[in-house]
């Protein structure tokens with residue numbers, strides 16, 4: 581759906597001002613005389629305040645600029661978007677990472693440790709290590725979203741007050757599998773835009789370091805997912821690049837910047853295996869190893885089914901999944917589907933085990 585109002589992204593304010601000058605409009609008054617939007621709308625536009633979408637386009641056209649190039653783009657994930665509550669939402673999610681906190685279960689121990697590192701100065705770095713499909717990305721999303729999600733979008737017993745002032749925090753989710761993050765400039769630009777800081781031209785490492793050191797004054801956590809992809813595939817993200825990020829966190833941001841990275845192996849091993857030796861990979865003092873959920877956590881996940889399972893089914897699911905969240909989700913999904921179809925047999929078990937097959941590496945010790 582088209583946005584009803586748009587604003588100029590802060591980093592393009594100067595660009596729109598110089599376009600106005602170039603087009604021979606030294607004053608806003610003069611500019612507004614030649615177009616439909618009122619002077620106050622024009623003032624808002626040049627101040628980066630949202631205005632009606634049609635006016636936004638008209639002003640851009642007058643300035644000879646593509647409106648898509650300068651409009652502020654909403655971050656992709658919208659954690660606070662209300663979820664359907666009328667049964668449309670799927671209670672069991674298999675495959676995609678969990679992004680809505682209400683569908684995330686367990687990991688209490690890891691969350692306690694991670695938030696403990698992030699709630700005080702200096703913020704400290706952490707690594708989340710886990711096998712493929714163990715729940716790394718879901719945990720990164722949860723960290724980012726849980727403290728700012730409103731209570732009505734959570735399950736009743738879910739803890740959200742992990743930080744004393746969650747509103748002061750800036751969370752940046754970097755997925756290094758995303759092609760846009762695989763060049764230096766793309767990644768640095770994305771971080772600056774997420775921080776709502778001006779993007780310098782050129783957006784190279786030196787300028788980036790200057791902008792961030794001068795302007796970063798509140799707690800900021802950069803979540804790095806699929807970092808091994810970045811190390812393997814992106815020659816621009818070399819040792820020099822990672823070293824600069826380390827020095828930014830340790831020397832230039834007064835303890836306000838931390839990294840949390842997710843990886844299948846330890847950061848030092850991963851760097852070593854991909855031919856990197858930057859000291860960036862030594863700064864992860866705390867490591868969370870993702871294992872299966874605790875049994876009580878697994879029971880909670882199972883109990884979230886809109887149709888209750890029998891005790892016998894619950895025990896079977898716990899035994900077969902050995903409490904791995906993905907396997908729990910698969911088996912619960914199959915059980916629920918079978919109940920919703922009104923079938924009163926055990927065929928779902930066979931199907932569940934078949935679905936689990938691709939992920940049985942989780943069960944290897």
Ligand SMILES: Nc1ncnc2c1ncn2[C@@H]1O[C@H](COP(=O)(O)OP(=O)(O)OP(=O)(O)O)[C@@H](O)[C@H]1O
Pocket residue numbers: 673674675676677678683684685686687710711712713714715716717718719881905906907909
């Ligand atoms: N805490 C959780 N609560 C409920 N379900 C979870 C949780 N963590 C993981 N899952 C389940 O496991 C699946 C895989 O999770 P996720 O994508 O986060 O794993 P991953 O370790 O990032 O995987 P990959 O190694 O492929 O990147 C999710 O689709 C979901 O079904």
Ligand SMILES: [Mg+2]
Pocket residue numbers: 677716717718805
């Ligand atoms: Mg992942």
